[in-house]
Amino acid sequence: MSGEKEEKCIFCDIVSGKAPAHRVYESEHALVILDIHPYTKGHCLVLSKKHVPWWHQLTGEETADLFQAANTVANRMMKTYKPDFVFLYARGRRIPHTHLFLIPTYGGDVLDRFFNALENFQESPAQLAALKDPALMAQAARELSEAE
């Protein structure tokens, strides 16, 4: 949030009130707003008030406040929308200003399926490698060559 910064940052503008947002919660170091492209109803972004690209560039106090804000709003989501759980992740590739995604998630919805697919992918190399076992390969060759 320094004056010399040339680049325009939409999250800095929201934090300072120059840009509009649906504000949900505010604390000393964090501001929680609705995401304008929600995955589910109530999908929020937890912004740090300080402009840093990555969440791990915050001080300990700022980090604690950011996650406390996420915790407060997640509990409100659980009470209000009764999702199966509230999903949280931090990435920051598209807008280089620290923000946590806070998303009410239901079993089988798009995010749940996406992360299930990721987990399956994570586990698949071991399963695929096991198929290359020489004894298994010999067995498969025998089964297919002897099949009628």
Ligand SMILES: [Zn+2]
């Ligand atoms: Zn910013």
